[in-house]
Amino acid sequence: MEPLFLKPVFHEKMWGGRKLERFNYDLPAGDIGECWAISGHPHGRSEVENGEFAGQYIDDLWKNHSELFGHPEGKVFPLLTKILDAEASLSVQVHPDNEYAWKHEHELGKTECWYIIDAEPGSYLIYGHNAKNKQELDQMIESGDWDDLLRKVPVKTGDFFYVPSGTVHALNKGIMALETQQSSDTTYRLYDYDRVEKSTGKKRELHIQQSEDTITVPHKDPKLDIQTQIDGKNKFTTFVQPPISPYFSVYRWEIKEPATLKHNIGKYTLISVIDGSGKISVDGKDYDLKKGVHLIVPATIKEWTVDGSLDIIASESGEK
Template identity: 65%
Template sequence: MMEPLFLKSYFQAKIWGGRKLETEFGYELPAGKIGECWAISAHPHGPSTVLNGPLAGLNLAEAYTQHPEYFGNPKSKVFPLLTKILDAEASLSVQVHPDNDYAEAHEHELGKTECWYIIKADPDSYLIYGHHAKSRAELADWINQGQWEKLLRKVPVKTGDFIYVPSGTIHALNKGILALETQQSSDTTYRLYDYDRVDQATGQKRALHLQQSIDVTTVPFKQPRLNIQKKQLGASEITSYVQPPLSPFFSVWQWDIHGEVIGQHEQGAYTLASVISGNGSIKVDQQVFPLQKGQHFILPAQISQWILDGNMQIIASESTEN
C-alpha cells in the first residue's frame, strides 16, 4: 500500500538566524541561532530523513537513488529540488546565485533558481531584489566601490507575498521575515556584501565572492512577470504561482484547504508539500494520515490521487525536469 513519505528536517545554524522555527512550528531545535529548516532535502549538506513506510530510516538522497520508482524513474541523477523554511532574525547577506552552466563548471553542482512564499513579515519589512546598474562595467564599479545604496533595489514585502528569484538575481531576505523557499538543490551562494559582520565562531568576517557575483549577475535587472492564477474548489482555493516556461525547474502552488479537496498529479510526477498553517488529513488508498502545521512530505509518483481535508495552508511544488 503506497503512502506519503513524511520527512524529518535538518536544521542549519546561521549568523542571521533566530528561534522562530521553534516558536512558530514547534520544532526541536539545536542551541544557537537557527536560520534554516531544510525540510525536503537530498543535498549532502543537510539531507532530510524518511520517517515512515518501507523507506523509513533512509535519507532522501538514498531513497531517490535506491528507489527511483517513487520519483517516476527520473533522468536527473540528483534529487532536483530543496524546500526550506528561513528565519531571518537579522538580514541575510546580499547575494546572487549562478545558473546551471556556471555552477557545474565552477562548483560541480546545480545552479540555483529559487522562490519565496512569505509566511510572516514584520511591519515595514523589505527585500533586496535586483539592482540599478545598466551595464556589467557599471555593476562591477559599484560593487568594487561598495556603492550599495546606488546599486541595490529595495522592495517592500508583506505576509502572503510570493517572490520568484531566477539565478543571476541579486537578492536578500531582510530582518523580520519568515519564508518558505523552494529552490534547485544547490548550496552555492556568492556574497556581495555582508554588513561587515564578524562570525562569532571564527572571529572573522564571512568570505565575499565579488568577481563571481559580477560574472553571474544578470545585467540589466529584469523583473519576472508572474502569471499568478487562482482556482476555487468549493470553499478551498488553489493558487498557481509559477509554472514553465517562466520557471524551467519547478512549479509551485498554494493549497488553501477548507473541507475536502481531491488532488492529483500527472503520471510520473511526484509532489513536495509543506503544511505552513492549520491542520487536517490526507487520504491515500483508504488510509488516512493526520497533517499539522510544520509537517513536510512527498507524494510519490505511484500515488495518482489523494483527498485533503481540514483547515490548512500547504505550499506544494513539483520538479519540471523529469
Template identity: 60%
Template sequence: MEQPLFLAPVFQEKIWGGDKLNTVFGYDLPEGKIGECWAISAHKNGTCHVENGPYKGKKLDELWANNRELFGNAEGDVFPLLTKILDANDDLSVQVHPDDSYGLKHEGELGKTECWYVIDAEEGAEIIYGHHATSREELSQMIEEGRWDDLLRRIKVKKGDFFHVPSGTIHAIGAGIMILETQQSSDTTYRVYDYDRKGDDGQTRELHIKQSVDVTTVPHHDPKLAIKQTNLGNSSITEYVRTPFFNVYEWLISGVTTFKQQANYTLVSVLEGAGHLVLTDGKEEYSYDLAKGSHFILPNQIKSWRLEGDMQLIASEPGEQA
C-alpha cells in the same frame, strides 16, 4: 499501497538566525541561531530521512539513487528540488546564485533558481531584489566603490507575498521575515556584500566579488508572474509560478478537496492549520494526520489524494528540466 514519505527536517545554524522555527512551528531546535529548516532535502549538506512506512530511516538521497520508481524513474544524478523555511532574525548577506552551466563548471553542482512565499513579515520589513546597474562595468564599479544605496533595489514585503528569484538575481532577505523557499538543490551562494559584519571567529565573512559580477544578470529585469487561482468549493488552488525547474502552488483547504497527480511526484509543506491526507486503493482508505510544520512527498504511485480539514499548504513539483 504506496505511502507518502514524511520527512524529518534538518536544521542549519546561521549568523542571522533566530528562534521562530521553534516558536512558530514548534520544531525542537539545536542550540544556536537556527536560520534554516531544510524541510525536504537530498542535498549532501543536509539530507532528510523518512519518518514512516517501509522506507523509515532511509535518507532521501538513498531513495533517489536506489528507488527511482518512487519518482517516476525521473532522470538526473541528484534529487533536483529543495524546500526550506528561513527565519531571518537579522539581514541575510546580499548574494547571487549561478545558473546550471556556471555552477556545474565552477562548483560541481547545479545552479540555483529559487522562489519565496512570505510566511510572515514584521511591519516595514524589506528584501533586496535586483539592482540598478545598467552594465557589467557599472555593476563592478558600484560594488568596488561600496555604493550600496545606489546599487541595491529594496522592496517592502508583507505576509502572503510571492517572489520568483531566477539565478543571476542579486537578492537578500531582510530582518523580520520568515519565508518558505522552493529552490533547485544547490548550496552555492556568492556573497556580494555582508554589511562588514564578523562571524563567530571574529573575521569578516568571505565575499565572492568576481563570481558575483560574472553571474549577475545585467540589467535586472523582474520576471513576470502569471498567478492563477482556481476555486474548488470552499478551497482554492493558486499557481504561483511555472519554471523549467519547478512549479509551485498554494493549497488553501477548507473542508474536503480531491487532487489528481500532475507530475512524477509532489512535495508538500503544511504552513497553517491541521487536517488529514486520505488515500484510497479502491477498497480501503488510509488516513494520515497533517499538522503545521509537516513536510512530505507524494511519490509517483499515488495518482490521487484527498485533503480534509482547514489548512494552508505550499506544494511544488519538478518542472520540465528537473
C-alpha cells in the same frame, strides 16, 4: 503505497533566531536560520519517518527506488524546500546558473523562490539592482555604492517572489519565508554589511569575482502569471510553473473542505504544511497533517484527498 513523511534538518546561522519553534520543532540550541524540510542535498539529507522506507534518505531512494519519482533522468533529487527565519538580514548574494555551477562548483545552479510566511511591518527585500550595464555594475561594486546599486522592495505576509539564478537578492530582518529551490548550496556573497563571525572574529568571505561573473545585467523582474482557482470553500493558487520557471512549479492550497488531488505537471509532489491541521488520505488510509509537517507524495500514488483547515505550499519538479 504511503506518502513519505520527512524529518527536518536545522542549520544555525548568524542571522537566525528561534521563530521556527512556532512550527513545534524541537530546535537545537543556537540561532537557527534554516529548516531544510525536503532535501536530497548532502549538506542536509531528509530522512523518511514512516512506512517501508523509514530510516532511509531521499537521495538514496532517488538512486535505488526511482519508481517513487517516476523514473526520472536526473542524477540528483532536483529540489530543496526550506523555511528561513531572518532574525537579522542575510548577506546580499547571487546564485549561478547550471552551466557556471557545474563548471566551478560541481553541482546544480540555483534558481529559487520565496513564499512570505510572515513579515514584520516595514520589512523589505533586496531584489535586483540598478546598474544599466556590466561596466556600471563593476564600478558600483568596487566603490561600495550599495545604496544606489541595490533595489529595496517592500514585502508583506503572503507575497511571492521568483528569484532566477543571476538575481541579486537578500531576505532582510523580520521575514520568514518558505523557499523552493534547485538542490544547490552555492551562494556568492556580494555584500555582508561588514559583519564579523563570533566564532572567528573575522568578516565572512565575499565572492566578488564570482558575483560579477554571474549577476544578470540589467536586472529585469520576471513576468509571473499567478492564477487562482476557487473550488467550493477551497482556494488553489499557482504562483509559478514552466515555461516561466523551468525547474519547478509552486502552489498554495488553502483547504477548508475535502479536496481530491493529483500530480499536476510533475510525477511526484512536495508538500509543506505552513498552518492548520487535517489529514491526507491515500487508498482509504488517513495520515495526520499539522503545521510544520513536510512530505512527498510519490509517483506511485496517482490520487489523494486532503481535508481539514490547512494552508499548504506544494511544489513539483519541472524537469523530466
